Amino acid sequence: xxxxxxxxxxxxxxxxxxxxxxxxxxxxxxxxxxxxxxxxxxxxxxxxxxxxxxxxxxxxxxxxxxxxxxxxxxxxxxxxxxxxxxxxxxxxxxxxxxxxxxxxxxxxxxxxxxxxxxxxxxxxxxxxxxxxxxxxxxxxxxxxxxxxxxxxxxxxxxxxxxxxxxxxxxxxxxxxxxxxxxxxxxxxxxxxxxxxxxxxxxxxxxxxxxxxxxxxxxxxxxxxxxxxxxxxxxxxxxxxxxxxxxxxxxxxxxxxxxxxxxxxxxxxxxxxxxxxxxxxxxxxxxxxxxxxxxxxxxxxxxxxxxxxxxxxxxxxxxxxxxxxxxxxxxxxxxxxxxxxxxxxxxxxxxxxxxxxxxxxxxxxxxxxxxxxxxxxxxxxxxxxxxxxxxxxxxxxxxxxxxxxxxxxxxxxxxxxxxxxxxxxxxxxxxxxxxxxxxxxxxxxxxxxxxxxxxxxxxxxxxxxxxxxxxxxxxxxxxxxxxxxxxxxxxxxxxxxxxxxxxxxxxxxxxxxxxxxxxxxxxxxxxxxxxxxxxxxxxxxxxxxxxxxxxxxxxx
Amino acid sequence: xxxxxxxxxxxxxxxxxxxxxxxxxxxxxxxxxxxxxxxxxxxxxxxxxxxxxxxxxxxxxxxxxxxxxxxxxxxxxxxxxxxxxxxxxxxxxxxxxxxxxxxxxxxxxxxxxxxxxxxxxxxxxxxxxxxxxxxxxxxxxxxxxxxxxxxxxxxxxxxxxxxxxxxxxxxxxxxxxxxxxx
Numbered sequence: 001x002x003x004x005x006x007x008x009x010x011x012x013x014x015x016x017x018x019x020x021x022x023x024x025x026x027x028x029x030x031x032x033x034x035x036x037x038x039x040x041x042x043x044x045x046x047x048x049x050x051x052x053x054x055x056x057x058x059x060x061x062x063x064x065x066x067x068x069x070x071x072x073x074x075x076x077x078x079x080x081x082x083x084x085x086x087x088x089x090x091x092x093x094x095x096x097x098x099x100x101x102x103x104x105x106x107x108x109x110x111x112x113x114x115x116x117x118x119x120x121x122x123x124x125x126x127x128x129x130x131x132x133x134x135x136x137x138x139x140x141x142x143x144x145x146x147x148x149x150x151x152x153x154x155x156x157x158x159x160x161x162x163x164x165x166x167x168x169x170x171x172x173x174x175x176x177x178x179x180x181x182x183x184x185x186x187x188x189x190x191x192x193x194x195x196x197x198x199x200x201x202x203x204x205x206x207x208x209x210x211x212x213x214x215x216x217x218x219x220x221x222x223x224x225x226x227x228x229x230x231x232x233x234x235x236x237x238x239x240x241x242x243x244x245x246x247x248x249x250x251x252x253x254x255x256x257x258x259x260x261x262x263x264x265x266x267x268x269x270x271x272x273x274x275x276x277x278x279x280x281x282x283x284x285x286x287x288x289x290x291x292x293x294x295x296x297x298x299x300x301x302x303x304x305x306x307x308x309x310x311x312x313x314x315x316x317x318x319x320x321x322x323x324x325x326x327x328x329x330x331x332x333x334x335x336x337x338x339x340x341x342x343x344x345x346x347x348x349x350x351x352x353x354x355x356x357x358x359x360x361x362x363x364x365x366x367x368x369x370x371x372x373x374x375x376x377x378x379x380x381x382x383x384x385x386x387x388x389x390x391x392x393x394x395x396x397x398x399x400x401x402x403x404x405x406x407x408x409x410x411x412x413x414x415x416x417x418x419x420x421x422x423x424x425x426x427x428x429x430x431x432x433x434x435x436x437x438x439x440x441x442x443x444x445x446x447x448x449x450x451x452x453x454x455x456x457x458x459x460x461x462x463x464x465x466x467x468x469x470x471x472x473x474x475x476x477x478x479x480x481x482x483x484x485x486x487x488x489x490x491x492x493x494x495x496x497x498x499x500x501x502x503x504x505x506x507x508x509x510x511x512x513x514x515x516x517x518x519x520x521x522x523x524x525x526x527x528x529x530x531x532x533x534x535x536x537x538x539x540x541x542x543x544x545x546x547x548x549x550x551x552x553x554x555x
Numbered sequence: 556x557x558x559x560x561x562x563x564x565x566x567x568x569x570x571x572x573x574x575x576x577x578x579x580x581x582x583x584x585x586x587x588x589x590x591x592x593x594x595x596x597x598x599x600x601x602x603x604x605x606x607x608x609x610x611x612x613x614x615x616x617x618x619x620x621x622x623x624x625x626x627x628x629x630x631x632x633x634x635x636x637x638x639x640x641x642x643x644x645x646x647x648x649x650x651x652x653x654x655x656x657x658x659x660x661x662x663x664x665x666x667x668x669x670x671x672x673x674x675x676x677x678x679x680x681x682x683x684x685x686x687x688x689x690x691x692x693x694x695x696x697x698x699x700x701x702x703x704x705x706x707x708x709x710x711x712x713x714x715x716x717x718x719x720x721x722x723x724x725x726x727x728x729x730x731x732x733x734x735x736x737x
Contacts, residue, residue, distance in 0.1 A: 075664075109648070109664060110576050116646070127646045134652035141650070159628040160602040161639035161651060198601050222600025228634050231600065 075106040078143055079135035083119065085148035090123050099145075107132065107141060116145050123147070162196045162222065168230035172208075174216075174237035181211055188235075196222070196231050208235055210393045214354045215240055242351035243300040243308040245269070248278040253463045253552030257470040258283050260552075261463075272301040280316075284462045286455050287324055287471070287478050290341065292316035311346040323476040324454075331505075334477055335419065335453050338367035338377075347383060359385040363409065367453060377418040379453045381411035401431040409456070421450030425458075425482075438490040438523075444501070448480035458482035460503045460513070463550045467499055468515030468534030470548065479503035481510070495521040495532070516542060522553075529553040570723040572681050574733040578667040581609060581683055586723060588662065589629075589638070589655045593687050593719050597631040597638070604628050604643075604688030605719075609666045611673060612680045615724055620679060621672040626688070627662050673730050680726030687719045 081099040083091060098115055105111070112130055120127045129146040170188045177185060184207045191200060201220060208218045221234045247265070254260040265278035276296045283289035294314035302309050320337045328334060347361030361383045369375050389403040405427045411417040425446040432439045444465075446458045457478030461471035465484055484501030496518050504510030519532030532550045536543050569585035593603045610622040626643040632651070638658035639651040642665050650661050666683075673679060 108576075110578065110667075129647035129649065131648075132650035146646075159639075159641045159643075159649075160600075160630040161632045162600050162630060165634070196600070202601075220599065222633060224633055231633055233600075 074139070075108070076132075076135070076139050076141040078102050078105055078107055079137070079140040081115075081143045081145070083145045083147065085128070085146050086123060086125060090125075091119075092122065095119055095122055102143065107143070112143060119145060120147070160196070160198050162198070162231060165196045165225070165231045166229055167191045167194055167196055167233060168225035168227075169232045170204075171232065171234045172237065173234055175212065179212065180208065184208060184211060191233065196233075198222075201233050205235060208237070210399075212237060213240070214390060240354045241300065242305045242354050243349060243357070245274045245298055245300060246296070246310060248276055248280075248294060248296065249554060251552065251554040253284055253554070254550065255284060255463050255470075256547075256549040258462065258472070261285070261289075272299055274298050274300075283319075284464075287320075287457060287459055287476070288337070288454060289319040289321075290316035290455075291319075306351050308349045308351070309347065310349070311344065313344045315342045316340065321472050321476065323472040327476040331477060333451070334457075334505075335451060336369060336371055337454065338369050339374075340368040341455065342366050345383070347385075355388055355390045357385075357387045359383070359387075362415070364415075365453070365455075377453075378416060379411055379419045379456070380415035380417040381409040381421075381423075382415065384408045396434070399431075399433040401429075401433075403427075403429045411450075411452070419451055419453055421448055421452040421456070423448045423452060423456055436492045440486075440488040440490070442484075442486040442488075444482060444484040446482035447506075449506075452480070454478070458503050460484060460501045463530075463532075463552060465499065466501050466513060466515050467497065467517050467532060467550060468536045468548050469513055474513060475503045479505050479510075481506055483512075490521055490523075493520050493523060495519050495530075497532075497534075499534075513537075517547075519550075528555070570681070570683055570725045572725055572728060572733065573736065574670060574730075575667075577670045579609075579611070579670060579673060579681070579733070580664065580667045581681065582660065582663055583683065583723065584656070586659065586663070586683065586685070586721075588659045588685055588719070591719060597629060600631070600633055602628050602630040605662065606686050606688060607662055607666055608682075608684040609668060610682040610684065611668060612682060612726075613674075613677070615680050615726060617680070620674060621668055623666055623668055625662075625665055627665070629658060629662075670730065670734075675730050678727035678729050680724055681728065682722060682724045684722045685719070686721070 081102050083099070095118070098118060102111065102115060116127050116130055125147045127145060127147055129144075131144045131146060133142045133144065135141045170191050172180065172188070184204060187200070187204050187207070191197070191204070201222070205218060205220045212218060216237050217240045219236045219238075221236065223232050223234060225231050245267070248263065250264055252260065252262045261282040261284040263278060263280040263282060265276050267274050267276045269275075274297070276294075276298070278294045278296075279292070280294065281289070281291035292315045294312060296310060296312040298308065298310040300308040317340055318338055325337065328336060343363065343365035345361060345363045347359050349357050349359040351357045363379075363381045363383055365379045367377055367379065369377060385405065385407045387403070387405045389401070391399060391401040393399055405425075407423075407425045409421075409423040411419050411421050413420060423446070425444070427442070427444045429440070429442045431441075448456060448458070454477065457480060459471045459475060459478040460466040460482070461469035461474040465486070466474070471478075482501070482503050484499070484503075486497060486499045486501075488495060488497040490496075497516065499515045499517075500512055502510045502512045514537035515534050516537065517532055517534035519530060521532075522529040530550065530552060534548045534550065536546060536548075570581055570583045572579065572581055574580075588605055589597070593605075596603055605627045606624065607627065608622060608624040611620045612618060613620060628641045628643060630639050631637070632639060635652060637652040638655060639649070640653065640658050640661050641647060641649040642662075648665065650658075653661060663683075
């Protein structure tokens, strides 16, 4: 590499010598400068080219792309041409001769089409298929023109070439059959001896996954049987991971009164470790708009699959709405605004099983305050969290999902914190799904005792809570008390919702705010897209002329 | 940026365009349909539906002049270790005992546009879009936001269904030049 650099650096001087006539008018210093710039530019270009080639090769290696070109495929030679679905006597000598013209030629779809349609016109019968089968020699094929009504049984699964094989056996590996319902076992048994049907096998896979979740995951394999006529279907069951990686999340959300927010994360994962870099510009989640980056490292198997740890570092710049600053001036007991926030958050998580996790850790945040003079203050807190999530299927094949989270943060002088407070937050969510109908109920509650910085305070009125309200109209500096509930009904992608909640400061009076709305919502839990109109209810009246429009996706 | 531009241009060269029997056809030894999760599914005995769309445009991202779209069901014979393809159109067209490259070539060969639909007086670009079956991805030409397109977007159930989606664009071509190359 060093040698290459030297070689590249020397050559441009000779090129520059040729330009010496042009440079003669320049001073000696400027001539040197021109020569130096000339050489540097060439070196840079060569290095850039080298880097491009290296990157190209390394990307190809990482993603398993081999640079060599696959072999060009020659078209097969037609060994014979036959007709099916038509009585022999209806095929005239001319038609037979026409078909024979194809024999010995390389297969050409247009030529085959021409012959097929000539036959179709001659016998007034509709062609249903042109099929190519393997010939007796390599590189040779047999062509068959099928006429008449297409086979009724030819649906998606019959187009699977393996449907010609018989299922020899259906196995459940990795778990006792006693854990599976009688109906699923019956369906597995019914497959044995029948033609391989991938759709039926997939249905059984879905049933098994539903019945064995969340502690186990199921995959399906189809392998050769003992004889060439048979295949075996194997359902492999493995224990589900106790811990999953935390997602910082990719999202883009827009609120008609709060502008847009977005977050992008780039994870690099190897086995049980994941490093994530994320950038964020968010005016949705907190009272402030924070923008900056965050880095995290997470391990989900620290010696045992029950234990994991994670450490996150973040650095944000903060912007504040005028409404917040005005409200702060009237609330001297609430700490002021800060310009920057930098923090680190190490946590240790223990999983009792895939559903129940307990985390403990610390959160150290340093904020740069602007008033009365620029100074720094810390909010250092101990963290404890309990999360529980489970889903199940009832006898009527309806899906249920229940999740509950509790998070406590305690900032004390022992942790060298300038803010002394405890923060409790709980959330409960239940989802019921039956065919295209889905019902979602959510409840949240929170309380802060002591004096917490603004990023810890509760808020309502963003793209996910009290949809229809603007958080800066409702509580521009948030509150230290929170109650919230939401009911939502979804049919296919359409949604109707009713949200109600209140956020206030202890000792102050408060009233509950309500909102209703409708919109579109994705059916996929992994990537949630929404397109929603929310309308506030003030003094018991829906105010359709003051709607809030929200759209976005979290994935 | 330069790297992205270079890699983009290299990818674009993967698609070969020719005029054969007065029809525009494409071939692409480096277009990889059989790869990744769809290939895993095929090798596990499942079938995968591929949607291929050949589009002729005025410019690289210009107006659509003509296009043809075909759906193919592919499966992999576990015993023969060969691919089978069925074109989902009437009349059905199928081929079996194909290698991976042959199966892919067979699909591409089934896409063609009559030369009569190509502009004779100006250059054009050729775009090949291929994806496995799932909800249709927003096409570059479908910029209008309609209720049905929104429902399509929101109805996407699982990213697993969208396992492969790629677009190759080549050009510009002139009809006369393609005729001379024959």
